[in-house]
Amino acid sequence: MKKILYPIFLALFTLMAVSCDNEPLEGEFGDPNGPGGGSSGGSFVATVDGSSFVADQAQAASAFETTTIMGARATGESISFVFSGTGTGTFDLGATNLATYVAAGSTNPYGSTEGSITISEFTNTSISGTFSFTAERVVTGEDGTEETQTVQITEGSFTNIPNNSGDGGGGSGEDAVFEVELDGDLFESEQIVDAVLNEDGLLISATQGNRQVGFQVFDPSVGTFDINAETGEAIVLYDSDITDVESTAYASSSGTLEITELDMANGTVSGTFSGVLQDLFMQEADIQMTNGNFENISFSTDGPTNIGSAVIEGDSFDANIFPVVFVNGQIQVSLDNDLDEEIVLYFPESISTGTYSVTDGSLVEDYSAAYNLGNGGSTTTYHSVPDSGEIIVDSFQNDVVSGTFSFTVENSNGDTISITQGEFTVDVSF
Numbered sequence: 001m002k003k004i005l006y007p008i009f010l011a012l013f014t015l016m017a018v019s020c021d022n023e024p025l026e027g028e029f030g031d032p033n034g035p036g037g038g039s040s041g042g043s044f045v046a047t048v049d050g051s052s053f054v055a056d057q058a059q060a061a062s063a064f065e066t067t068t069i070m071g072a073r074a075t076g077e078s079i080s081f082v083f084s085g086t087g088t089g090t091f092d093l094g095a096t097n098l099a100t101y102v103a104a105g106s107t108n109p110y111g112s113t114e115g116s117i118t119i120s121e122f123t124n125t126s127i128s129g130t131f132s133f134t135a136e137r138v139v140t141g142e143d144g145t146e147e148t149q150t151v152q153i154t155e156g157s158f159t160n161i162p163n164n165s166g167d168g169g170g171g172s173g174e175d176a177v178f179e180v181e182l183d184g185d186l187f188e189s190e191q192i193v194d195a196v197l198n199e200d201g202l203l204i205s206a207t208q209g210n211r212q213v214g215f216q217v218f219d220p221s222v223g224t225f226d227i228n229a230e231t232g233e234a235i236v237l238y239d240s241d242i243t244d245v246e247s248t249a250y251a252s253s254s255g256t257l258e259i260t261e262l263d264m265a266n267g268t269v270s271g272t273f274s275g276v277l278q279d280l281f282m283q284e285a286d287i288q289m290t291n292g293n294f295e296n297i298s299f300s301t302d303g304p305t306n307i308g309s310a311v312i313e314g315d316s317f318d319a320n321i322f323p324v325v326f327v328n329g330q331i332q333v334s335l336d337n338d339l340d341e342e343i344v345l346y347f348p349e350s351i352s353t354g355t356y357s358v359t360d361g362s363l364v365e366d367y368s369a370a371y372n373l374g375n376g377g378s379t380t381t382y383h384s385v386p387d388s389g390e391i392i393v394d395s396f397q398n399d400v401v402s403g404t405f406s407f408t409v410e411n412s413n414g415d416t417i418s419i420t421q422g423e424f425t426v427d428v429s430f
Contacts, residue, residue, distance in 0.1 A: 044071030046079060046131070046156035048101065053079065057325055060127045060163045066242070067119075069127065069161060074372075075104035076379055079153065081117055081131070090118045093133045101135050101151055105378040110135035110151050117156075127163045131156035178206040180213060180273070180292035182238065187213055195299040200321060202259075202269065204297055205237075212239045215257060215273065219320040222259050227252040227275050236289065238277050248284050250277035255289060270295045308335030310343060310405070310422035312371075317341060317419075324428050329364035333401075333426050340374025343419065345391060351401055351428075353393045358384040358407045367391045371409045371417060382409035382417055389419075400427050 044055035055071030067086055072078040083097035092115075093099045099112035115133020122128075132154045139147050178189035189206035194214065196203050205214025217225055217234040226232035229251040236257065241247035255275010262269050273292035279285075308319035319335035326332075331351065335343040346361050346368045360383060361368030369384040369391065389407025396402075405422035 044079075044158040044161060046071075047154045048079075049152055053077065055079075056327065057323065058158060058161045060161045067127070069117075069158065071158065071161075073104070076102065076106075077104040078102045079156070083117065085119075086122070088119045088122050090116055092116050093131075099131070099133045099135060099153070101153060103151075108137055108139065110137045110149070115153070123163065125163055126160045128159045128161070129157070131158075175295070176297050177293060177295040178204070178213075178297060179294075181290045182277070182287050184288075184290075187211060189213075192297060195297055197267075197299050197301050201234075202299065204269075204294065204299065207242070210241045212242045213237070217257065217259065219318075220259060220262060220269075222262050224256050224258045227255045227257050227273065229253060229278075236273060236275065236277065236292075238287065249280050250284075250287060251280055252276065252289070253278040253286070257292075266298075267300065268296050268298050270297070306426045308343070308422075308424045308426065310335075311420045312341070313417055317343070319343070322426050324426065331428055333424070333428065335424060335426075340379075342372040343422070344370040344372065345405065345424065346370075347391075347393075347401070347428075351393060351396045353396060355390055355392045357387050358389050358391060358405075359386050360384065369405065369407055369409065369419075371419060380411055382411045382415075384408070385410050385416065400425065402426075 044058035046053040053071075053073070056074045058069075058071040060067065060069040066082065066084055068080070068082045070078060070080040078101070080100045080102075081093070081098070083091045083093070085091055091097050093112040094114060097112075097117075099115060099117070101110040103110075112133045112135045115131065115135075117129060117131040117133075119127060119129040133156075134150060134152055136148055136150050139149055141147065176192065178192060180187050187208050190208050192204065192206050194203055194205045197220065201216055201218040202220035203214070203216045205212055213236070215227075215234060215236045219233065225234040227234045227236050229235045232252070234257045236252040236255070238250040239247060240249070253276050255273065257271060257273035257275075259269060259271040261271070271294055273289065273294075275289050277287040277289055306319075306322040308322065310317045317335075317337060319337050321334075321336040323334045323336065324331065325334075326349070329349055331347040331349055333345045333347065335345070346366065348365045348367070356367035359366040359368045361370075371382040373380045373382070385408045389405065391403065391405045391407075393401060393403040402425035403423075405424070406420040408416050408418050410416045
């Protein structure tokens, strides 16, 4: 699922700022309805304590002399890197050049203590390389005792991972302003480095010297948004020195961001924000954000607007993130509301208009579905019950598929959930 894990959010910041999460990945990244599968072409694989890791999705990004790479499985298991450098070479991994491993169903990540990552090929569009590292985490037992756990990541490699580099578009409109007081110290933007509205929401970042402040609003509109990084509707990020990999980075732990004006016709946005910034590794004192103000910031749009909605057991579901993956001859479209709920629709690569009764997804030419429900760090997966409903493809033009759906899904315990009044429009272009 797309739910961002707070301790590794720094490693994903650049990815969010310069990429669109619905960019599909080609290659065989495993069975969409189960584990396994090989890899050819674009791939991200490793061995984790002797067990095979094959990513369902992988992305990279490079900006501000920093590279981030992440491979993730549908189970929530992931491996990610953030290191100083934007080219080929070998980079030591530890507390500065950071590698992170997150086990399936966990929100407590392992952080690298030693190892290395080697970039063998680096272009503005793709990255290839190898890696291995040791990582640790501290687990607190019910009796309050702490235990250090270690994981060994070996035989890691990635080939032709899409690399999103460069700025995200947008910029400053006439009389544009971006400023905020950080513990009373005025941050006043010298440059808007990213301003884009896409399927991830509204993303804006600005720099003053080596400092950078940015925010993401997942479902932007005129209104007020909670900016708690773990549970909120938006997030504010602050990097005290983007040129130094050892600098302290912060994410908002409380506060609000208000969009006062959102002019879609002219592509400009204005608003205010305030709250508390917390060190991502909780080692430094919190920073108070006051008098945050952005005015007349012009933003670019990235592709057509995706939509996805449904009624789940009588409750409304509205998606705001739309990952698309090409897997083993199928197109996997995820409708994610970023609240630990996800509806997944499976199409054959040769999509055509028509009405299709849902199946269990055992054949690549099938139209099937799944529903993932998160609960306290774990995820329960429900698969579509054969012949319990339909996926209707009303249109498929210019790589944009749209239609409706309704069906019943069932988990391994036999519990069922009814999903009705589903609608979708998603760009599935390569």
